[in-house]
Amino acid sequence: MEFDFLSPVHEDLLGEISHLNQQSIGAQIKLHTERSGIPDVEGVNVAIFGVRENRRAVKKTDSPAFDKIRSQFYRLYPGNWRLKLADLGDINAGATVEDTYFAVQTLVESLIKQDIVPVIIGGGQDLIYAQYRAYDKLDQMVNLVNIDSRFDLGDAEKMISNQSYVGKIVVDKPYNLFNYSAVGYQTYFNSQEEIELMERLFFEAYRLGEVTSDISLMEPIFRNANLVGLDLGSIDSASSNSGFFNSPNGFNGREICALSRYAGISDKVSSFGVYEYQNELGDLANMLVSQIIWYFIEGVNYRTNENTISAKKEFIKYQVPIDDEVLVFFKSPVSGRWWIEIPFLSNVNTKLKRHTLLPCSEEDYLEACNQVIPERWYKAKRKNEV
Template sequence: MEFDFLSPVHEDLLDEISHLNQQTIGAQISIHAEKSGIPDMDGMNVAIFGVRENRMAVRKTESPDFYQIRSQFYSLYPGNWRLKLADLGDIEPGATVEDTYFAVQTLVESLVKQDVIPVIIGGSQDLIYAQYRAYDKLDQMVNLVNIDSRFDLGDAEKMISSQSYVGKIVVDKPYNLFNYSTIGYQTYFNSQEEIELMERLFFEAYRLGEVTSDISLMEPIFRNANLVGLDLGAIDSSSANTEFFNSPNGFNGREICALSRYAGISDKVSSFGVYEYQGHLGQLANMLVSQIIWYFIEGVNYRTNENTISAKKEFIKYQVPIDDEVLVFFKSPVSGRWWIEIPFLSTVNTKLKRHTLLPCSEEDYLEACNQVIPERWYKAKRKNEV
């Protein structure tokens, strides 16, 4: 792998690793060092890299340094993982922000094509735009899930920023976005105009209170995602012991790690980004970020690969008549997870063949039995018809 824009992990960190217990992640991960170069990706499952770009951040700070987050992450012990991990070092800021985007897009695209899952530790969250653009040549429509207190829609006509990049994703060609979901939004951070736009576009939005009341209901949302972004500002400031995440409300440490694990366990998620990281956040915040990454990788380790044709042949089929519709549900006998079939319109977009089964919950099936059409099914069907 030749990516000359990647800088190696700091030599002092390699010295730290040499003193770690041999069972820690730091003693087992393949690391991009100045002497040894970039690790061979053959057989790798997950590749971590940092992006030291934050020129488009709403809150201006110096370029982030990922030394402390790596130090904390390397010191953790892996679970009973069967995975091979690599740390590719950092993408330094390019001459322009667009240069950085291109580097991120190129690297993510290359890794995804090799069936290696990139875990991006980013500066400003506009880097999701580059993460998304990596799917341009992969011949598929994509679903983006964003764990965030804001929708980050913004005005597509204006300059991109860390709180206004989704508009660019929606309007810029090529059009790859099938669905956008925001998990944990807080109403007072979003204008009514943006809330109404989310509705008109049939996007999905889940309020913070709705999510935290039963966090397990978010699992199907991640199961249908191709790429996931996590804004560290969605965490409440007390959980990270820092005022940089300047909202008293948000996810606590346990909740954000549970969401991260759901993202990892999804068979479809092929890239994961943690954004708005700042190098001066303090030891507690660094440990929380390292545990978020740990839980994502833990989820990847326990994937059941139920997207294969052979696995779907084993699904149990249920048909539920509602008015003029017959809703078709499927249940996996292995994991107990549920899906609902979306009517496929071949005349609309041939890329949508992969979206004919929409992940759902058992509650959706039980509500359908009580003649209530699941809202996610309705929105997905409407997007397919538009």
């Protein structure tokens, strides 16, 4: 792999690794070092890299360094994983922010094409724009899920920032975005104008209280995602013990790790980014970030590959008549998970398959039996018609 813009893992960390237990992640992960260069990624399943870029962050800080996260992550033990991991080092900030975006886009695209899931640790969350642009040449519509207290739609007419990148994703060509889901938004951080815009675009938004009341209901949202971004500012200040993210409300450590695992276990998620990392974060926050990454990888390990045609042939089919519609549900006999069929108009968008299965919950099926059309099905159908 030839990516000259990647810098190696710091030498001090290599000294730490030499003292770790041989069963720890640090003793088993392939590393980009000064001496050996970028590792061979043949057979690698998950590749981690940092992006030292935060010039478009509204709250300016020093360029982030990720040694403290790595130190905590390397000390952890893998689960009963069959995966091979690599740490490719860091992308340093380019001469311009656009240079950094290009490097991120190039690396993510290359890894996805090799069936390697990139895990990005980044500064400003505007880097999701570069993560998303990696899908430009992959000839598919993409679904973005963002774990965040804000929608980050912003003003697409202005320069991109870590609070306006979603607006750029929506308006910039090529148009690859099919759906955007915001998980854990807090109403008082979002203008009514943005909330109404989310509705008009048929995007999905889930309030923090709605998510934490039954976090398992978020699993279908992640099952339909292609890329996932996580803003560390969505975590409450008590869980991160940080003055930098000073919101009293947000996800606690257990909840954010559960969401990360849902992202990992989704067969469709092909890239995962953890953003808004700051050097000011303390040991507790660094340990939490390392565990968020651990839980994502744990999820990847337990994927069931139910996206394959052969797996879908085994699904149990249920038909539910509602008004003029007949909703078609499918249930996997292996995982017990549910899907609902959305008939797309083939002449509207050639990047969409004729019939697409939208992940849903058993509750959606039971509500349909009571003549209630699932809101997610309605939004997906309307999006294809407008």
